[in-house]
Amino acid sequence: MxxxxxxxxxxxxxxxxxxxxxxxxxxxxxxxxxxxxxxxxxxxxxxxxxxxxxxxxxxxxxxxxxxxxxxxxxxxxxxxxxxxxxxxxxxxxxxxxxxxxxxxxxxxxxxxxxxxxxxxxxxxxxxxxxxxxxxxxxxxxxxxxxxxxxxxxxxxxxxxxxxxxxxxxxxxxxxxxxxxxxxxxxxxxxxxxxxxxxxxxxxxTQLEALFESFIGLINLAIDEKSPYTGKHCQRVPVLTMMLAEAVDRTTTGPLADFHLSDKDRYELKIAGLLHDCGKVTTPVHVVDKATKLHTLYDRMGVIDTRFEVLKRDEEIAALRQQLDLRAPLDVHAETDLMARCRARQAAVDDDRDFLHRANMGSEGMSDADVARVNAIGTSNQWRNPDSVQANFLSADEMENLCIHKGTLTAAEREIVNHHIVATIKMLEKLPWPQHLKNVPEFAAGHHERMDGRGYPKGLTRQQMSVQARIMGIADIFEALTARDRPYKSGMKLSQAMRILKEFRDDGHIDPDLHDVFVQQQVYRRYGEQFLNAEQLDEVPC
Structure with missing residues (x-):
């Protein structure tokens, strides 16, 4: 017993x-x-x-x-x-x-x-x-x-x-x-x-849902300011997780030891959702600057009016000179005056077409193009609404039209770049629980470069987590292929991948992560979910 x-x-x-x-x-x-x-x-x-x-x-x-x-x-x-x-x-x-x-x-x-x-x-x-x-x-x-x-x-x-x-x-x-x-x-x-x-x-789970809803409110606020960045805030987290899962599946090479737990996945997801929260502070006219002269409206319309004034003035001047010839009637002289007027008006139209092209910002500006903008702005004179003779283009208009690439001036670029500083300040104010303590670091690193020439902290590859480097690639690739930006159409996969390779070669993005992105065709799976059919071309191996 x-x-x-x-x-x-x-x-x-x-x-x-x-x-x-x-x-x-x-x-x-x-x-x-x-x-x-x-x-x-x-x-x-x-x-x-x-x-x-x-x-x-x-x-x-x-x-x-x-x-x-x-x-x-x-x-x-x-x-x-x-x-x-x-x-x-x-x-x-x-x-x-x-x-x-x-x-x-x-x-x-x-x-x-x-x-x-x-x-x-x-x-x-x-x-x-x-x-x-x-x-x-x-x-x-x-x-x-x-x-x-x-x-x-x-x-x-x-x-x-x-x-x-x-x-x-x-x-x-x-x-x-x-x-x-x-x-x-x-x-x-x-x-x-x-x-x-x-x-x-x-x-x-309820608290996490509430927290994610607050994040959704921030992104909604950004979306209401700008429908372009709002969708960016939705797509970058998806692409980030696609690449992170691809790295997690990797069994060979430098990233073979990188693995994600469920907690790691949730932390990275939250970082992705918040990576651009600082854009809530960025002025909407800078975020949505579709052309070089765009502020609250595209000032190219104002310049068009000035061109019409130039053409009118040319015609009025020619007609006055014709009237001066009325006493001694000279048909040849009148015809010559009007021909010179029409030639001058044609030159004005050509200058206007050139400025329209320059204003788009989709192509790089050559030194010759910059010189022509300055010549148009200073050589032409027009009588403004105050009846004062003035340069055809203001200094601010010439600065904007001479932007070499894109639509933002250096000052505006600083304003846009400040969003990551605002993001860091916002995220570092939050009392993150232990399992989310890396969110600020993950979210803040997507504009850093592997060679230390990024911003805002100038971190090198060795100073950054794998997750932050993953987010950097996701942020760039989404921007390259986005089809809803005001200043460009979405690139085809082949073009975006060619540029991404150049970024890898010049020390901008992590080469090992780039290799996983290519080898596991993360770009293709993302493209099939978010891009237009015409963007899904073949990418050379």
Whole structure:
């Protein structure tokens, strides 16, 4: 007897150790579906139950939903991570008559918050309705016997789920037996731990959803200011995660040791969503500067008016000179005057067409083009609305029209570049939890260069995390291929990849990450999701 007692104590101690290990495991699980599955499997393990079901309380507090079903002897695996849908109806806690649904054992346990331990569902038919179980047994060829139904209650005493185990088995013979008092106490302890873990996970999930909604509000504010950068804020995180997953799959080369946990993925996702949050401070007329002369409107229209004034003045001058010839009528002289007028007007039209092309900013400005802009601006004179002779172009207009590349002046470029400084200031103000502490570093590094010539801190490759370097490539490639920018159309894949290779060669982006981007064709998968069909051309190997 002593030996049997010793074995029983030893067995209970082993199961208590299992329970402690399970509790620690549950507290570390982030995914709610896997958490629920672990709860059920743990309960089955410590009680040697053949089957089990886990119900989850819906938000209405009046309905239990089948989440997971496992029966080992029948090899039934439904719900959870199995991919097999549950085909059982929800369990209502209140009848159509408005009474507590005490006839169903799972509902009873949930309503009253008590454990129900049934030795044999075929002999104990007075208290509960097991007709559904009988139908299931008859259809499947199974024999349900012992049931242990335990409510899962959170710290406020609110039922958040029900754990139901079926057919406890003797460890040696596997004969079906009743669930013992020890089984019941162990499962109740597990249910308590599981409820805390589940409610904590649900609370964290809700807080994360709230946090991501606030991020969405920031990006919405940017989107309302500029529909271009708003979509950029949506696409960069997607491309960032595509490249990060590709690196995680890499098994050879310099990045073979880089791996992402679920926490790492979430941290990088948040950084991607926030990488341009500082643009909320950038003036909209700079963000959306579609042409060189664009501020609140495109000032090219004002210059067009001046050109028309020049042409009018030329014609008026010619007509006046013709009138001066009226006394001694000279047809040849009048014709010559008008021809010179038309030639001068044609030259004015040519200058106007040139400035229109220069204003677009889509092509680089040569030194000759810059000289011509200055000549047009200073050589031509026009009488302004104050009747004062003035240079045709103001100093500010000439500065903008002479921009060598793009549409931004040096001062405007500084304003745009300041968004990353604003991003850093904003992110470093937040009290990040431990699992998100790297978000500011990841988000702030996408304008740095591998050779240390980036901004705002001039970091080198060795000073940057892999995640920050990943985001740098994602930010550049999205900008190259974006088809909704005001100043350019989206590049084809081949052109964007050629430029990206040049960036790799001149020390702008990480060469190892670039190789993964190319070898695993991340660009192609991104393009198929976000680019137009005409952009998806072949990329030379």
């Amino acid at each position: 002593q030996n049997n007692a010793f074995n029983t104590v030893q067995g209970l101690l082993r199961r208590l150790e299992q329970l402690n290990a399970i509790g620690a495991s549950l507290s570390g699980e982030r995914d709610i579906t896997r958490l629920l599955e672990q709860i059920l499997l743990a309960a089955k393990t410590i009680t040697h139950a053949d089957g089990g079901t886990l119900y989850r309380m819906l938000e209405d507090g009046q309905t239990l939903r089948f989440e997971i079903l496992r029966t080992d002897s029948l090899q039934i695996v439904m719900g959870g991570t199995s991919g097999q849908p549950m085909d059982f109806p929800d369990v209502k806690l209140v009848t159509e008559a408005g009474q507590p649904n005490d006839h169903l054992v799972a509902a009873y346990a949930a309503i009253h918050g008590v454990t129900v331990n049934v030795e044999d569902v075929y002999s104990q038919t007075d208290a509960f309705d097991f007709s559904g179980t009988h139908v299931f047994d008859a259809r499947i060829g199974y024999r349900s016997k012992s049931f242990l139904t335990v409510p899962m209650r959170d710290h406020d005493g609110k039922t958040i789920g029900v754990l139901q185990l079926i057919n406890a088995q003797a460890p040696d013979s596997h004969a079906v037996q009743a669930f013992s008092d020890a089984d019941q106490r162990l499962v109740e302890s597990l249910a308590s731990q599981a409820a805390i873990a589940l409610s904590n996970r649900m609370l964290v």
